[in-house]
Amino acid sequence: MSKGIYVLAEQRDGEIQKVSFELIGEGVRLAAALGQQVTAVLLGAGFADQGETLLHYGADNVIIAEDPLLAEYMTEPYAKVLARIIRADQPEIFLFGATTIGRDLAPRVSARVHTGLTADCTKLEIEPESKLLAMTRPAFGGNIMATIICERHRPQMATVRPGVMKALAKDTARAGVVKRIDCGLTAADHNADILQVVKSSQKALDITEAKILVSGGRGLGSARGFEALRDLAEALGGEVSSSRANVDAGWIAKDRQVGQTGKTVRPDLYLACGISGAIQHVAGMEGSNLIIAINKNDTAPIFDVADLGIVGDLKVIVPKLTAAIRRLKQERAAIS
Amino acid sequence: MKIIVCIKQVPDTTEVRLDPVTNTLIRDGVPSIINPDDKAGIEAALRLKEAAPDSEITVLCMGPPQADVALREALAMGCDQAILLSDRAFGGADTWATSSTIAAALKKLPYDLIITGRQAIDGDTAQVGPQIAEHLGLPQASYAEAIRVEGKRVIVKRQFEDRYQIIALPLPCLITALAELATPRYMSVAGILDAYREKRVQVWDLAAIRDTVDTANLGLKGSPTRVKKSFTKQAKGAGQVLRDLSADEAVEAIVGKLREKFII
Structure with missing residues (x-):
């Protein structure tokens, strides 16, 4: 048996x-x-x-x-x-x-x-x-x-x-x-010969291990849009991830992609910035503990899975949020 | 060199939407396409043929009669022959039975190289290619990002998460193509005319492969796995959506939530 x-x-x-x-x-x-x-x-x-x-x-x-x-x-x-x-x-x-x-x-x-x-x-x-x-x-x-x-x-x-x-x-x-x-x-x-093995030069970052992910979608508008997200991720002690569109556009590396054809993540916080929430993307992140979404379009499907949704312009909100979190952390450091 | 490309006709899943009321798939009007990884496989075969013009490319598809369209498209791209593997007895097959059926057809054909797509966008299993290789006792290289033929062997760049391997496989062998392997060309007008006027799609039914397969391995009854139920995902309870906030109010709401959940 x-x-x-x-x-x-x-x-x-x-x-x-x-x-x-x-x-x-x-x-x-x-x-x-x-x-x-x-x-x-x-x-x-x-x-x-x-x-x-x-x-x-x-x-x-x-x-x-x-x-x-x-x-x-x-x-x-x-x-x-x-x-x-x-x-x-x-x-x-x-x-x-x-x-x-x-x-x-x-x-x-x-x-x-x-x-x-x-x-x-x-x-x-x-x-x-x-x-x-x-x-x-x-x-x-x-x-x-x-x-x-x-x-x-x-x-x-x-x-x-x-x-x-x-x-x-x-x-x-x-x-x-x-x-x-x-x-x-x-x-x-031994029916195949390995002629060469080339490892990724830097150890590939594994976004599945991150506790906090600040994730960008098409709403970023350009590759430079990720700069503000990186600042926010750094302030929060997290990493940056992405929807598929930005990977296809070449704005960010494939190993950062969340979703059906990317990685499945479930961090403590998933902050979706300018991500519409196509079902293929949601499949890769809906297990996250806390989902916060910022999107201009108030009918974006990402709001259906978000614990907190903010209808607004991420380009204004994200830098202010980064500043607020840095301020909070500094205050806390000063007290302790 | 004789190359066989195995393709699947799939619904364009990027066009599939959920009916918000019934929560079921809306499939009406969704176009059928050649699975993208398979189409990259066709293109890779065409490029191998350009390098070795005496090569011959056969494209093989298991599916219902409508899959004829996918095969005509492959012919219009430049493939030489097309075979539609179609019989009610093949229906309802899981990957094990599908690979058994396709392998039975391949046993009837001469080949040096078999190319399949890595995975189909409707099922996303990536299983049929390696299972065909096993049924035929061929070496395999999946996740192929580049290939070239050197004499009696094929050199493959095989992708992994953290590395790639350059491996050499003896012919005959099977490789599974990533979409990155080759960007497919468009059909030419002359190619489309040829595909419908000059070339033909052979249809193979059960009788055509009966001597190379145990019929107990076909279709629904030959499938070790069975779908017990399928369902659309229940959206998790939607949270709070805040509209018409100033940027400062939005920041305050987010910071409040992060503190409530002890993120900061």
């Missing part, structure tokens, strides 16, 4: 990616509903204490597969090792991050072991009666949500959008079993 919730612990240059901890956190929640355990699977080379770290974030077990062929991601060696693990252990559920690696690997593995796969899930639940995994995801550019089940094939597989699930706090008191397995890779599995 199938048993256990498995998650792929994704690493790049040996560093475990944040989405992996989120998957473990979600796995722990699902495991409680099933009375099963969470196993993190880590593929790569030259690991030190990464296995223990995965335990500290809530995994009951860790499976480590180490081989030089697994150091830098390649489809076939990764797919082969995961298919071997699935055939040997027959997990009930297998979760991947919906990253460029997860979205390359998970479909390949699902086709190999003949099971279903649901992409880019934003919500996972165990159905109380059937004990099936109910996987909910957006489609049609975020216009529709669909809940999908996989009844007869195992494992039930899903990729999960980074930034959506909650990681548990790290607890070094958590313990568990770390097992190393034989990868069973041969020269034949």
